[in-house]
Amino acid sequence: MKKRLKWAILGAAALVVVVMISYSRVARFWEEGDLSPVAEKKAEKVLPVRIMIPEMNTIDDIFKVAGSVMANESVDLRCESSGTITALHFQEGQYVKKGTLLLETNNEDLKALLSKQKHTLELNQKTAERQKQLLDKEAISREEYEISMNELFAIQSDIQHTKALIRKSQIYAPFNGKIGLRFVSEGAYIDNNVVVASLFNMDVAKIEFSVPEKYALEMRPGKKIYFTVAGQTQRFEAVVYAQESNIKESTRSLKIRARCSRNSDRLIAGQFANIQVVLNSFEEAMLLPTYAVVPELDVHKIYVLNGGVAEEREVELGVRTENKVQILSGLKSSDRVIISGLHQIKDGMRVLVKEVDA
The missing domain is CATH 2.40.30.170 (Efflux pump adaptor protein, beta barrel domain)
Structure with missing residues (x-):
């Protein structure tokens, strides 16, 4: 009987010890682990953040x-005819007006021919005048008068042709402008493939x-x-x-x-x-910094402050610049937008405002 009582007492004592040890461990687990609602509330993370009010301003859609x-106006200056350059009438980098003579090639033969033709013209003009007087007096026939007039017209045409040839041996500025670098010198032989210089307006x-x-x-x-x-x-x-x-x-x-x-x-x-x-x-557009918008698959999200808690919202974007983005929907002008800690924040997380951006 005494032995049974002894074993009963020992068993009861052992049971008490086991219960106390188990209770101690469970209590510690509840205090330190996630199973305790009180401890969980104490350990809940509060994220410090910066916030801002959406900016209302004008934004341009730019590409x-x-x-x-x-x-x-621009042109490469070339001479129409071939010849040796006898004169350059411009300096590199010079501003010239339209019609300015810039270059001449050897055209002495043409100038001599032109001088001869001008003298012939004067002679033919006088002859035509005398023939006209004689015709008026009926001293000559009309045929003789017409021959003298044809000779006058012919020499006039010859003079025009010679002047055209002389002009082809020269270069004139086709418009007002600045001459660039010169690629030829006096004495050089050129043709119509040689660029003398460039002219820019x-x-x-x-x-x-x-x-x-x-x-x-x-x-x-x-x-x-x-x-x-x-x-x-x-x-x-x-x-x-x-x-x-x-x-x-x-x-x-x-x-x-x-x-x-x-x-x-x-x-x-x-x-x-x-x-x-x-x-x-777009005037009075609602704008946010580009870093305030979180892209996620096919949607864009922002976080706004709502009673000390971060609230996730989907927004529709409009025009985007390097630093700002237009918000078309999903946000009100009075909302307080969270603009920091976005890589840590979650919907419903408690936040603490540390700074308010203007």
């Missing part, structure tokens, strides 16, 4: 394209570029474009004045030309132009 600066600069066919109808005459060139911070303005009559099949693009009349003296023909074309302008 960019590359182009080239062209002279208003930059009173108005032309901008040539091509646009994809989807923008073809937007590029009507009168459309403004803006461009910059290397080495200058100035933004130039040009106006479209012409376009090619057809779209190029190999590139599906349309060639456009625009004129820049202001500050064209700061441009050089051949420069690379970075062109911006404004397709549309």
